[in-house]
Each structure stands twice: as structure tokens, then as C-alpha cells.
Amino acid sequence: MAKGQISIEDYDTGNTRHKWDTNKLKSVHKIITKYDYKKGEVQRGYANRTLYVNLSTGAINEKPVTEDMKKKFTGGRGFGLKLLWDSIKPTTRWNSEENELIITTGPLCGTTQYPGSGKSLCLTISPSSNIICDSNVGGFFGPYLKFSGFDAIELQGKAKEDVVVVIDGEKGRVTVETASLEETNSHLLNEQLTHMYASEGTDKSRQKVSVISSGTGAEHSWWGCLNFSFYDIRRKVPRMKQAGRGGLGTVLRDKKIKAIVVKVEKIDGVSNHPADPLTLAQIGTKIHKEIRDLDRYQCNMRTVGTGHLVEIMDAYDLLPTENYRFGSFPKASKIYSPEFYKLFTKIIPDGCWHGCTLACSKTVDGFTVKTGPYKRQKVTVDGPEYETIACGANMGLWDPLWILEFNFYCDTYGIDTISTGTAIAFYMEMYEYDILNKERCDGLELCFGNAEAVLEFLHRMARGDKGEFVSVAAKGIRRVKDWLIKKGWGDPKLIEECGMESKGLEYSEYVTKESLAMQGGYGLTLKGPQHDEAWLIFMDMVNNAIPTFADKAEALHYFPMWRTWFGLNGLCKLPWNDIEPANNAETDEPSKVPEHVQNYVDYQNAVTGWNVDKEEIILQSERCYNWQRAMNVWMGRGQRKDDWIPYRSMGPVTEMEYLSRKERYDKQLIEKLGITEKEVEKMDMKEKIKILYDFRRDQYQKLADAVYYRRGWTPNGVPTPQKMKQLGMDDPKMLKILQQKIDEDEKTGLNVWGGNYNKREKPPSKDHKYWEK
Amino acid sequence: MERPTTVKILKFYPEKCNGCLDCESACSMIHFKTKNGGEQSAIHIFKKGSSYQMHVCDQRGLCLDMCPVRALARKKNGIVWLDKNTCIGCQACVGFCPIGAMRKSDVRIEPFKCISCGACVRACPEGALELVERKIDDIKEVVYHKQGV
Numbered sequence: 001m002a003k004g005q006i007s008i009e010d011y012d013t014g015n016t017r018h019k020w021d022t023n024k025l026k027s028v029h030k031i032i033t034k035y036d037y038k039k040g041e042v043q044r045g046y047a048n049r050t051l052y053v054n055l056s057t058g059a060i061n062e063k064p065v066t067e068d069m070k071k072k073f074t075g076g077r078g079f080g081l082k083l084l085w086d087s088i089k090p091t092t093r094w095n096s097e098e099n100e101l102i103i104t105t106g107p108l109c110g111t112t113q114y115p116g117s118g119k120s121l122c123l124t125i126s127p128s129s130n131i132i133c134d135s136n137v138g139g140f141f142g143p144y145l146k147f148s149g150f151d152a153i154e155l156q157g158k159a160k161e162d163v164v165v166v167i168d169g170e171k172g173r174v175t176v177e178t179a180s181l182e183e184t185n186s187h188l189l190n191e192q193l194t195h196m197y198a199s200e201g202t203d204k205s206r207q208k209v210s211v212i213s214s215g216t217g218a219e220h221s222w223w224g225c226l227n228f229s230f231y232d233i234r235r236k237v238p239r240m241k242q243a244g245r246g247g248l249g250t251v252l253r254d255k256k257i258k259a260i261v262v263k264v265e266k267i268d269g270v271s272n273h274p275a276d277p278l279t280l281a282q283i284g285t286k287i288h289k290e291i292r293d294l295d296r297y298q299c300n301m302r303t304v305g306t307g308h309l310v311e312i313m314d315a316y317d318l319l320p321t322e323n324y325r326f327g328s329f330p331k332a333s334k335i336y337s338p339e340f341y342k343l344f345t346k347i348i349p350d351g352c353w354h355g356c357t358l359a360c361s362k363t364v365d366g367f368t369v370k371t372g373p374y375k376r377q378k379v380t381v382d383g384p385e386y387e388t389i390a391c392g393a394n395m396g397l398w399d400p401l402w403i404l405e406f407n408f409y410c411d412t413y414g415i416d417t418i419s420t421g422t423a424i425a426f427y428m429e430m431y432e433y434d435i436l437n438k439e440r441c442d443g444l445e446l447c448f449g450n451a452e453a454v455l456e457f458l459h460r461m462a463r464g465d466k467g468e469f470v471s472v473a474a475k476g477i478r479r480v481k482d483w484l485i486k487k488g489w490g491d492p493k494l495i496e497e498c499g500m501e502s503k504g505l506e507y508s509e510y511v512t513k514e515s516l517a518m519q520g521g522y523g524l525t526l527k528g529p530q531h532d533e534a535w536l537i538f539m540d541m542v543n544n545a546i547p548t549f550a551d552k553a554e555a556l557h558y559f560p561m562w563r564t565w566f567g568l569n570g571l572c573k574l575p576w577n578d579i580e581p582a583n584n585a586e587t588d589e590p591s592k593v594p595e596h597v598q599n600y601v602d603y604q605n606a607v608t609g610w611n612v613d614k615e616e617i618i619l620q621s622e623r624c625y626n627w628q629r630a631m632n633v634w635m636g637r638g639q640r641k642d643d644w645i646p647y648r649s650m651g652p653v654t655e656m657e658y659l660s661r662k663e664r665y666d667k668q669l670i671e672k673l674g675i676t677e678k679e680v681e682k683m684d685m686k687e688k689i690k691i692l693y694d695f696r697r698d699q700y701q702k703l704a705d706a707v708y709y710r711r712g713w714t715p716n717g718v719p720t721p722q723k724m725k726q727l728g729m730d731d732p733k734m735l736k737i738l739q740q741k742i743d744e745d746e747k748t749g750l751n752v753w754g755g756n757y758n759k760r761e762k763p764p765s766k767d768h769k770y771w772e773k
Numbered sequence: 774m775e776r777p778t779t780v781k782i783l784k785f786y787p788e789k790c791n792g793c794l795d796c797e798s799a800c801s802m803i804h805f806k807t808k809n810g811g812e813q814s815a816i817h818i819f820k821k822g823s824s825y826q827m828h829v830c831d832q833r834g835l836c837l838d839m840c841p842v843r844a845l846a847r848k849k850n851g852i853v854w855l856d857k858n859t860c861i862g863c864q865a866c867v868g869f870c871p872i873g874a875m876r877k878s879d880v881r882i883e884p885f886k887c888i889s890c891g892a893c894v895r896a897c898p899e900g901a902l903e904l905v906e907r908k909i910d911d912i913k914e915v916v917y918h919k920q921g922v
Contacts, residue, residue, distance in 0.1 A: 112863035113882075204859070207842065233843055269862015269882035278879055281864055285877065288868020354841040355863025 011348070013235050014366030016377040018188065022196040029177040032163065033058035039172040039265075040149055045107030045272050045607040046070065050083065051150040051174065053165060055255055056097065056157030060174055065151055072729060076106030077134050077567040078624040079152050080123035081631065084132060087156060090635045094127035094251055097157060101251050103145065103212065103260070104152035108607050109570020110143030111355075112269050113284030114599075115291065116572030118143050118353020120228060126246035126527070127222040128419070128476055129504040131632050133246025133527045136567055138352030138361070139228025140210035144169065144264040147271050159256035167262040170199060179258045185215040185462075186227040187379060187412040189259060190238040194231055197261050203233040208267075211238065213259040214249030216462040217413025221474035223423075224249025225416040234348050235365060239382050241352045244416035245530055246505060253414075267354075275609030283599050283606075284355070291357045291579050299578045304337040304344065305360035306386035306574075311336040313390065317661075318511045318537060320394045322448050323425040324500055324648050325657050327511040331398040335389055339400045343367075358575050360385070370405050371455045374412075381408045384417075390509035391421025395428060396448030405455060413462045422506035423477050424454055426499045430480075435490035442467035477501040497647040503528040503637070512649045514664070515541040516696075517552040520703045523645035524556060524717075526628045526638075532573070533560040539591050550764075553706035562592070564621040569604065576600070623727045626712075626719045627734075633718050634737050640717045640754055643704060651696045655685045658692075665692060702755030709764035712771065714742055716750040720771040780851025780912070781889045781904040783816065785827035789901035792825055794818060796893035796902060803892050804885050805878065813878045815887040827902075830874035830887040835914040836866035850889075851909055857883040 040047065049062045065079070073082045080102045092099050102123045111117040120142030126133035145153060148169025155165065164179040183189045190211045198205040211229040218224025226248050229238040243249075270277050295301055300308045310332070313319035317327035343364045350359040364381045384392075384407040392403040410417040424446070430436040431446045438445055442465075444453045460467065461474045472483045477499040485492045500507040505528030512518040518541070521534035536555055539545045546552045566573045581595045588594065601614050612620075632638025651665075652658040658665055669675045669688060673695055680688070708715060712723035720742065721735040745751050753763045767773060796818060797810030805813045817828040834853045837845050844859035845866060855866075855875075862882035867875045877884045894902045 112861045204842075267861055269860070277882055281862070281877055281882060285864045285868045288865055292869045292871075349839055349841050349865070351841060354861050355865055357839070357865050357868065 025181045032176045035060035035174040037172050047146050047151045050152040052154045054157045055159040074568040074620045076104050076570050077121040080104045094125050095254050099125045101155045105142040105146040106570025113280045115356040115358045116575040119570050121567050122243040124251045131637050135243040135245045137228045137243035138241035140230045141228045144210050144262045147264045162258045165260045170265045185412040186213045189213045190229040194238045207231045208264050214252045215414030217415040218249035219253045220464045222247045223415040223419040249414040274607040276606040279606040288357050301358045301360045304341050305362040307337040307340050309386040320509050323429040334398045372459045383407050387509045388417040394425035397451050402451035409458050419506040426477050442469040478504040497653045502645045520556050523643050524707050549706040553710040556707045557710045561618045561621040564625050630719045705753045715753050716745045722771050777851035779906050780832045784903045784905045786901045787824045789899045790825040795896045799892040799896035833912045833914045839865045839869050852889045
């Protein structure tokens, strides 16, 4: 037994205890609407119906899941797209009456044998981007929703006062109840509701309840996240995972939903009623053994979670530091994973769904809060994960305890650590250039490294502070860019190129400057700059495995499709390549992890009873991926102009950044642009930056050309009706919309390649309207 | 609750074993009400070279901390017990058992294991099996993430 370990029977988080009278809280609930449903069994991964709740009218009903729907949209995120398509308009915005918040599951969701099988997929029209944002999240809600009878829940309209939506899988009853006395912030609210709705006062009973909530930060910002709870029977607290990206919590609170509660009657190892449980147990046990034997030599997920990435990113110059200006920093070792390991609670299984032995959900128990409304209280902090730690680097916070404080408040206030951290890093850079200052920041000294100011900003935002800066800053980088430019406080180009957003959504935490493919991985995406579609930096930059535009385009076809597949099924991507078989490097395509791809093929067949192969599962994704892009087009987006990314993600914006990698950039001027060494020496910095700028911008356009072509889109990035028909997505209304858009683009001259091709270079196709051939 | 300090585990005398596998049949009776043995028995006897070996749980309890629903617990008599009504069939304990002693049969999703009931001891015609008492502190292990098991 390792030194310092405590046996779990004796385990106590040391957290501040709250004594609530949950009966009193519940006694003032008024039931606004009620719906009794017939409980049913999940068959081969599907509950075969979805739940619709309208908060404005009080209507609640069921919608059947048809075989055609399964064939076209598979499940999970795909079902979310289908339900949105049936409900919203092209003009729908995040706060429109008809906007929906959808939580979906997926046919493999809720399986316990294979690690990472408890993901929910959440979709809505995002306040940040005004298009569909999908976000995946762990916790118990998704599996419980399905085992209570529904593949998805659709929430439309807005309640008049704060409500909770309760799905009682025990009674077969859905209610919408007022909830005026409960807390709003997640770490307290989740605990209150878990205790309130558990059938008995036991941990076993509490483990059968899962809550989705957000917080006061979500009410006053566009960064609202959804906290999905999972009751930890050892710590005796409901822990939580976040659907972070895109402001879903903001939409939840706009609908006046305080929380969504689900209670499951029972679960066991075959609640999905899989077609072939034997195969499931076999492939599950195989990967459990792989994790047991290899994780400690690979990612060390079981020990430190995704935090192990901090030291790797720092070593490869990829850790975003001071708003992505740099990729490493001398102080970075202060936030390497061993520093967090010292703080994490050990010996407890940390999966966010049963059976996940990769167990990356680390926590710090008994953390003493330093600031704000919960100052001096002791709490459990879920995380931090890599992205949150890297936000620390981005804001110049090099103290693990301040990163924990930031993590805790973002979570309980219901805001996304990624968007919040990336945005504050941008504000800090603007502060450094005197584009922002103390006066313009409502008295906040938002300079790099000022943790107190960061927390003060969060507290003010969560209180609904009406200061001009706090109000605008809480809407994110895109709106602050517009505000700064309108105020005339700085060079508009500098402001545009430094702020790390695309499509209105903030970047996640990787420096992409030296990897063109990864720039595409962030820019040529459906919902915005998020690394869940592709992570190609090592393949591209370190291993140089995809040197040509066509190679990069192939990677930017395959990986986004492959990764989309997890979202269609309710799965987590981490057990795919954050653990690899011992002989993976010797396979034909190590980056795909072929053995695990086969696991997933077998897995889907074992649950659904289908007979798919690895090509078919990519097709499942392609259908939904193209459909989502087509919906973006329908909403006036989803075109080349929308795939714009800031230059900070492509190259050096400032002289300081050029200097920090001078050797690399000078070399590129010589090797890639044919400028002689002597000429380079003579050039001044501004000139070199400009030449590099034009070159890299053009490279990105050429990449977009290649990717659009590979994906079967027009040069303006519009999915073609031909491609849609080929995929079987033949909805006549959609085909007509796409054809009209392509005809319009023809008139306005947008059906042309974006790159400047010289005589030696070839665009992806010389045929005009190649897609018609 | 008073914690158990000792546990009975199986001891095998290979020189006495004749390979009849009556022990496995007896174990199957306990767990599955069949005499099948093999994959339906928690104890395995197999031939290695010229003599027999036994493969069975030694009650070290490393699996206790693997279980997400606490279906695994140490009973009053010290044995590691899997409550199949609580178990959610994730196979984490099966995959992580360092000696492969947590068993899984094809007939149900929940695993099963040796509970030191002594059925095999009683069934052995040669007296090759015995339950012996051990101090739990001498055999127990706790999941330690750094070591991955």
C-alpha cells in the first residue's frame, strides 16, 4: 500500500457540509405541467422515442424514432440535428422562442463494458456563433435518460419563472415544476436536487439521480455551460462534467430552466439490451486489460487525467501562453501534471460513467476557496483538465491553486473554462497594448498573471454587474473586438488578428501556428475552433506525415468523420487513441489505431445487431457532418467566409512573436519563398512579417480548397446536392436550398478557388462545377 | 462496523491432486447450479508439466476500489464478495485483476469469484484443497493509480 493512502471506508472529502431542508424547498414547488408515459425497454441501444417539452405552452409529448431516422442520422448528435431541422427556422437565434436545447444519447451510450460509453450530446443555436453548436459531456444523465425511456429530450420555448424539468423513470412521469428557493450555482444546486429527488436517503439511491444545471455566470454571459452530475458514492458528493462549448448553459437559463433532473429505476450491465452481450464483454475486458497494462507508460490518464498534456505541449512549443503568443514558457513546469497530482485525491475510481477505466476525471477534495461568495468554504473541484490548466498558461497564471480557484468558479457559475480563459487572455493582451486599461476595464487590472482580477471579473459577471466592460466582455471575444474597434481604441487589424475566435466561438488550447493542417482542424469546422474534429499537430508538424495539400485534406476528411462518429453513438473519444495497443506503431496506419477502430465496429454491431464495417461507420458520420454543414448554409453561414481564422493561429502577428521563433521564420522565407539569406538579413521585421502573412494566408486558402474538394463541397464550401444524394440525405427541401445557394454563388462569382496558384501549382480541379460531372 | 482482520483462502496440495475436477463441478453448483465446471467455476485446476496447478482468487481485494457502484465489498468473514444485484457488469474488475481470478461466464453479464465457501474442499476426494486463515493486512492491495493497477 502506497504511503499516505487512505482506505476508502475512511474517506472523507473534508468539504463544508450544508444542511438543507429539501422537503421545505420542495414543498413550494408548483407543478406546471405533468405527463405520464408508458415505461418501455431499450431495444438494441434505442429507446425508440424522444421526449418533447415546450416550456411556453406546457405541452409535453413523445415522438417516435423511425428506422429511416436511424439509417440517416444514427443517433446522438445526428438525432439532435434531425430534431432541430424539424423545429427551427433559418432566422432562429439563441434566444428565439423556437430555439431548442436538445440532450441526446446515442445507441451505444449507457453500455458499461467499454470505457467511455456515457456521453450525452447537447445541441442548440449558440449565442456565440448563431449556428448549431454541439457539445459532448460525461456524467450519468444521458444513460439515465435512455434507460428512463427516451433517446433524446427536446426543450423548446421559455418558462415564465425558474423551473426544474423532472424525468422520473421510476414512475414514468415527466413534470415541469417551479423551483424558486433552490440555489442556482451548480455545486450547491446539484446537491440539493440529488437529495431531493433520490427515492431513499441512501447513496445507492442518490447514484440513480443525475442533474443538469448551470449557474449565475451563465445568466450574465454567453459562455454558459451545462453541468452534468454523477453522484460519487465514495466522496458522497454529486460531481460534475461540463458540456462547455458554445453557451448551452446560457440557453438553459434563458429558458428559465434551473435544472433538468432524471431518475432511473434500475440499471444493469445489459440495460441497452444489446444484440450480442458476449462480444461486448470480450472487447470491453480486452481494453480494460490494455489500460491496466499500458496506461502508466502512455498517457497516465488514470493518474493525472488529461493534465499529462501540459508538459508535452510545453516541450513541443504548443502550450498557449499569454494569449497564444508563445507555445512554451520558463514558468510552465509549475503547472505540469505532477504538481496537480500532489493535489488530486487518489485511490478512487474516477470514471464519469460506469466502467470507464481510463478514469480521467480527477478531483481535488476539500479545496479551500480563496475568493468570492464561497470564500473559506471547502469544496470538491472537478478537474482541472488539460484545457483548463492551459487557460492558466494563456492568462499567465502559474499557480495550481489559482487554476483550481478559476476552475471551481467557472464550474459552479456555469461557464465554460475554455471560452472564458481564452477570452480573458485576449483582454489581457489588449491591456498590455494599452488598448484596454484600468479605466476601460471598469477598474479591473486585467494584466497577464493577475489572478485576483480574473476572479473579480468572474464574480462581477456572475452578480450581473452592469459595468460596460463586464457586460461586453461577458459576451466573448467577437463582441469585444467589435466594441474595441467601434470605440477606436486600437488598430482594428491588430485587434482582429489577436483575438482567438472563429465563427464567434473562442479557440481551445493549442498553438497551431506551425501546423497548417491543424489550422484547418480549427477553421474548417462545423461549429467553430474546437479540437474535437481533428488533432493533427503531431502528424503534420512533428512527423511530417501529411506533407501535401491533398494529404492534409485527406486527414481533414477522415479524422473529422471518424471523430464525429463518437458523437453519433454517445461515446467518448479518449479510449480510442489515449490508450493504444502495444503493437500499434507497427500497424499500417498508427494514427488511426486500427485495432481500436475494429473494436468500435464490433461494438456497434454487438449493440445494434447491424453488420457494419469500418467504411460504413465513416459513412454514418459523413451523412450527419454534411447535414450539419448544410444546415449552417441554410442559416446563411457555412461558407468560406465563415471558415476565416485569426492570424494569431497561423503565424506571428507581432514582432515579439516573430523574434521568439526568428530562426524558424527566417528559414521559411528562404526555403519556401525563395528569398536569399542576404536579402532576409537586410529586411526589416515588419516587411518579413508581411511576406510571411501573405504566404500563410494563401496556404490556408489552398488548404481550404483541397479540403472542400475532398469533402465533396463547392469552392465556397457548400455541400452539393449531388454529394447529399449520394449519401442518401435526399430531403427535397434541403437539396433545393443547397442548389439555390450554389446558383447564387455562381452569380456572385464565389464558385472559384481561394488560393493563388502559380504556373507550377494545380488547384484541386480545373473543371468548373466539377461536382456536376 | 468492526473490520475483519483475517480471511480464509484456498491452499492447494498439487502432489495430492488427481485432476478429477470435482472441485470445479462443486463450484459451478454454488454459482450456477450446474456441474459444468470450466468457465462456470471460480477455481481452475490445470496441468502444467507433470503436476497440477490451482488458479483462484486470493482475496487480496485490489478489485474493491475498481468497482464504480461498490458491488464489491469485504464481508465480515474477510472474503471479497461481489453482489450481483448491485453489479452493473462493466468488467473493470475482470480486466484489472492482476491474476485473472475474477471470472466471467457466458451465461450472465455479471462476473463471479471464489467466496471461500469450501464446496471444492469438501468435493475433493484426495484432500488436495484446504482453507487456511491469513491476515488481511498481509495480502490486501489497494488501487494505486500511479501503478495503473
